[in-house]
Amino acid sequence: MNPQFEHLYEALSKVDGYIYPNEIELSWSILIVLYPFITGLVAGAFILASLERVFNVKALRPTYVIALLTAFAFMLVATMPLIFHLGQPLRAWEIMITPHLTSAMAIFGFVYLWYLMVVLLLEIWFDYRADMVVWSKDAKGLKKWLYKAFSLGINDASPESRKWDDKLGYIVTVIGIPSAFLLHGYVGFIFGSIKANPWWSTVMMPVIFLFSAMVSGIALVMLVFMVLNYVRRQKIDMLCLDTIAKYLFYIIIIDFTLESLDQIHRFYEAEESFEIISLLMSGKLFVTLLIFQILLGMIIPLITLGTLQFFKPKEKIRQAIYFVTGLLVLFGIFFMRWNVVIGGQLFSKSFYGFTSFKLSLIGPEGFLMASIWLVIPFLILAFLLWLFPPWKKTQHEHLPAE
Amino acid sequence: MKNVKENQSRRKFIRNAGMTLGTLLVTSAIPSFNAVLFAANKPKGKGVWYGIAIDIEKCIGCGNCAKSCKIENDVPQEPFFFRNWVEQYTIKHDGSIVVESPNGGIDGFTQSVPDAEIEKSFFVPKMCNHCAKSPCVQVCPVGATFETPDGVVLVDEKYCIGCRYCVQACPYGCRYIHPTKNVVDKCTLCYHRLKKGLMPACMQNCPTQARISGDLNDPESEVSKFVKTKNVYVLKPHLNTGSKLYYNALNQEVR
């Protein structure tokens, strides 16, 4: 037996009921789980940053730059799992050169580039431009040259030019919020527009993806903020942390409501696919959906964060609770993506049976490779924090929103 | 009084006759409505427009179609890759349904349900529906899968990036990723054979001529006659894929 097909023969022996013969292999695996997870983190982190800038939530000021850099670090990696899962990665450029405009996926290249280049990069650039000019004078070696290159050879750090930075940066942020919504709502549309798959095909999908993105992004920035303060042995700004947690709590409530609405609607309408989907939820997805996603990722964080809205125990305890809750939320949202992507392929489009999925440890679609794609953004973030330390920036308030 | 009434009724008659005549004139200008073909969104051009017809009453489940397709089109022999396959549906007395397709039917079928429990049983050959409104063509991000002017859905294997979005979008499970080419693969209706004046391999090798293909634009073609004279049905019509694979005697249980 060709070892290439060993896992397929194993899956074949585990088929439950009837599936179309081509459905034994899952087309989309862990890498496509990572893709909405990572883009979700980007969109969520960015929206947290814009809370401070556009909606003028002053308490969130210390997280502004961290959130932007986190979003940027993950954004740089967002396309990698996608490209590596392609059967022909070297042809990936075709999606930019001859995009087929009726395909949700074809637009990805443009949405991604718009968001990366026009929104994230520009906003960070306007925020750091004057600092880079100042730093380039003292820095040595590589750093000096990087600053010079990144400031596009501009030497002006006058208050006048900073005012322009602020103004232009503000405009970018305002454009950025709908862009962030577009980016992740669009990722939801990739799944939500597949009418062949009743587990995906719901108009709610983009909205659910958007709000779960905000949940995961805010949780991630909260964790990064805490770890960063811990590593730098700084006292954590508790007002800021409590505010993040408050927003996290609100968004989880919205997300939970939307997801529940979607499921209730599905159950109440009970269409042709209802039987197979309820079997899916109570069987193959029981652990990842009901335990991981809903209980650990939603209900427990709702309880802990909700409680902390009314009772304020000591700072250390609050920090510990926030930390654990943040991890749980990220874990839960990861499995939300898992349940959408993997869950949607476990049942046959004939609605007569199930295939099975086993995550392998090695190989391009394996657990280790997936973990690497989740570690690299943190390395990039560390590099960005080294090159652009937020704590060395000249302190100045953003212009108040006009 | 009487005169007035007569006048009124005459006027009414003239008006009604005029309306009827007018309606007849207008409607006769509109081409007649054909529900089945309408569902497939008939294109404007003339030329050949391929459709497929499968007669379930003629299918004996020999699996020749699936076997010869794999040979003709270099489809890997492993039981996970099929351009076409045969399913056996068995409906038991208690109403439960058993569906089987061991190796796509290539090695033949051995009945797994005892005769005594069977209410009815039948074979359903499956293949690409060559939809007129193909969800797979719609989602291809680069234009590597497309509908030819004559209505065949093809893959450009030199251009496909292997993203598998079309595999997800096909409601009929007719696409797979070719394990050595690393691009998507599917039924081409043996486009290369059609262009050489041959029948698709599955149809040539069907011992009972249960499957035919031909020009839906030609009212005299076998397929057109099949569609008009038989009680045909397409798979998953609610998805509005414009399927051009018409089954005779298809049961509702088939999905």
Next chain:
Amino acid sequence: MPVQLKRLLILGVVLFSVFLLFKYLLTPASFGQYGHYRGLALEENAALTAKYTGSEACYDCHDSIVAVKNESLHSSIACESCHGPGFKHIEDPENEKMDQPDSREFCAHCHAFNKARPEKAITQQDIREHNPDEKCIECHNPHQPQQ
């Protein structure tokens, strides 16, 4: 206009031009000929080898057998349905031989009892009971099955 906006605009124009240049250079020549795809893909698909040649090709050499088969109950069955694809055999009939299946299982693909087989359409046998130790073709000539 502030200097940073000027620089960014120049950079943006440069990047966009590079993109347009790549789009121009990389788009395949026949792309868009018939629709949003490579027009050449049609020809490439059409150029593939047909492996099943059709029964007409058999008639040139094996006319007597084809004639017998065409008069029999198996008249509707193409030669290559049982004998496999003939494209190599046509080129080199001496060395490339056709399949000559003779197993009971092969006949059973069509003729074994199965509730799903339409009774009128095909003769069916219980192949476990019907002379289990002998090959079908010892009694039945596949080209003239009624005898």
